[in-house]
Amino acid sequence: MLENIQHFEKMAAFAGAAVAMGLGAIGSALGEGHTAAKANEAIARNPESLGSIYKTMLVGQSIAESASIFALVIAMLLLFSKPVSDSYATVCAALSAGLCMGFGAFGSGVGAGFASAAACTGIARQPAASGRLTTNMLIGSAVCQTTAIYSLVTALILLLVDFSTRPLSPTWAAIFGAGIATGLSAIGSGIGEGLVAETSCEGIARNPAAAGTITNSMLLGQAVTETTAIYGLLISFILLFKSFPPATTLAPAAALLSAGLCMGIGAFGPGIGEGVTAQTAVKWIARNGNAQIELTRCMLVGQAVAESTGIYSLVIALILIFVV
Amino acid sequence: MAIEGIDLVRAAGFLGAGICMGLGAIGPGLGEGLAAAKACESIGKNPREAGLITRTMLVGQAVTESTGIYSLVVALLLLFVV
Numbered sequence: 001m002l003e004n005i006q007h008f009e010k011m012a013a014f015a016g017a018a019v020a021m022g023l024g025a026i027g028s029a030l031g032e033g034h035t036a037a038k039a040n041e042a043i044a045r046n047p048e049s050l051g052s053i054y055k056t057m058l059v060g061q062s063i064a065e066s067a068s069i070f071a072l073v074i075a076m077l078l079l080f081s082k083p084v085s086d087s088y089a090t091v092c093a094a095l096s097a098g099l100c101m102g103f104g105a106f107g108s109g110v111g112a113g114f115a116s117a118a119a120c121t122g123i124a125r126q127p128a129a130s131g132r133l134t135t136n137m138l139i140g141s142a143v144c145q146t147t148a149i150y151s152l153v154t155a156l157i158l159l160l161v162d163f164s165t166r167p168l169s170p171t172w173a174a175i176f177g178a179g180i181a182t183g184l185s186a187i188g189s190g191i192g193e194g195l196v197a198e199t200s201c202e203g204i205a206r207n208p209a210a211a212g213t214i215t216n217s218m219l220l221g222q223a224v225t226e227t228t229a230i231y232g233l234l235i236s237f238i239l240l241f242k243s244f245p246p247a248t249t250l251a252p253a254a255a256l257l258s259a260g261l262c263m264g265i266g267a268f269g270p271g272i273g274e275g276v277t278a279q280t281a282v283k284w285i286a287r288n289g290n291a292q293i294e295l296t297r298c299m300l301v302g303q304a305v306a307e308s309t310g311i312y313s314l315v316i317a318l319i320l321i322f323v324v
Numbered sequence: 325m326a327i328e329g330i331d332l333v334r335a336a337g338f339l340g341a342g343i344c345m346g347l348g349a350i351g352p353g354l355g356e357g358l359a360a361a362k363a364c365e366s367i368g369k370n371p372r373e374a375g376l377i378t379r380t381m382l383v384g385q386a387v388t389e390s391t392g393i394y395s396l397v398v399a400l401l402l403l404f405v406v
Contacts, residue, residue: 271353274353291374298360298377313349
C-alpha cells in the first residue's frame with residue numbers, strides 16, 4: 001500500500017514538473033520574442049541609440065523571464081524534493097502545484113513582453129527620454145509579475161503544507177480547485193497589466209513632459225486590473241486553509257473543484273477587458289493632458305462595470321464553498 | 325464510497341454552475357472593457373462631451389452585461405433549484 005502511494009507520488013511529481021515548466025515557458029518566450037522583434041525594428045529606425053535600446057531590451061527580457069524562472073523553481077522542487085507525507089492528498093497537491101504555476105506564468109510573461117517592446121520602440125523615437133522610459137517599463141513589468149508571484153506562492157503552499165491529516169474527500173478537490181483558481185485567474189490580469197504598461201511607455205515617448213502623470217495613471221489602471229487575480233488568490237487561500245468535514249458523497253468535492261474553476265475562468269475576461277480600458281485611457285491622457293480628469297473618471301467607471309462579471313464569479317465560487 | 329445517481333446529479337449541477345459562471349464571465353468582461361476603451365478614446369478626442377459619452381457607454385455596457393446576468397441566473401438555478 002505504502003509503496004503504491006510512493007509510486008503515485010513520483011508519477012504526480014514528474015507530471016506536475018512537466019506541466020509547470022512546459023506551460024510556464026510559453027508566456028515568457030512569447031514576450032521576449034516580441035521584445036526582441038520590436039528592438040530590432042527600433043534599431044533599424046534609429047541606429048545611433050543602439051546602446052540604450054540593447055540595454056533596455058535585455059533588462060525587459062530578464063523581467064519577462066522571471067515568470068518562467070518561477071516555473072523552473074517549482075519544477076525543480078517537484079523533481080528533487082521529498083514529499084511532505086505519503087498520502088494521496090500529496091499526490092493531488094503535486095499535480096495541482098504544477099498546473100497552478102504553469103498557467104500562472106503565462107500572463108506575466110506575455111504582459112512584461114508588451115511593456116519592454118514598447119520601451120524599445122519609444123527609445124528609438126525619443127532617445128532623450130530613455131532613462132524615464134526604462135524606469136516606467138521596470139515599474140510596469142514589475143506589476144505584471146505580481147500575478148506570477150501569486151501562483152508561485154500558491155504552488156509553494158501546495159508543496160509544503162501537509163494535507164494528509166485532512167479527510168481525503170473532499171480535500172483532493174480543494175487542492176485542485178486552489179491550484180486552478182490562482183493559475184487561471186493570473187492569465188487575464190497579467191496580460192491586461194502588460195497592455196497598460198505598453199501604452200504608458202508609448203505615451204512617455206510621445207510626450208516626455210507628462211511622464212509623471214502617465215506613470216501614475218498606469219499604476220491606477222493596473223491596480224484595478226489586478227483585482228480579479230486577487231479574487232483568484234482569495235478563493236485559493238480559502239480552499240487551502242478552511243477545514244472541510246469528511247464527505248462520503250461526490251457532491252461536496254465537486255462543489256469545491258467547481259469553485260476553483262469558476263473563479264479561475266471567470267477572472268480572464270474582466271482582467272483583459274479592464275486592461276484594454278486602462279490602455280486606451282492612458283494613451284489619451286498622454287495625448288490630451290487637459291482631459292485627464294474626465295478620462296480617469298470614465299476609465300474607473302468603465303472598469304467598475306467590466307469588473308461586475310468577475311464579482312459574479314466570486315459570488316458563485318463563495319456560494320459553492322460556504323453555502324451548498 | 326458508493327456513488328449513487330442522485331449524488332452524481334448534484335455533483336454535475338455544482339460543476340455545471342461553476343463552469344457556467346466562469347465561461348459566462350469572459351465575454352461580458354472583454355466586451356465591457358472594449359466599450360469603456362472606446363469611450364475613453366472619444367473623451368480624449370472630445371473632452372467637452374464627456375458626460376454624454378459616459379452615459380452612452382453605461383447604456384451599452386448594461387446591455388453587454390445581460391449575458392453575464394443570464395450566466396449568473398443559470399448558475400444559481402443549477403445550485404438551488406434543479
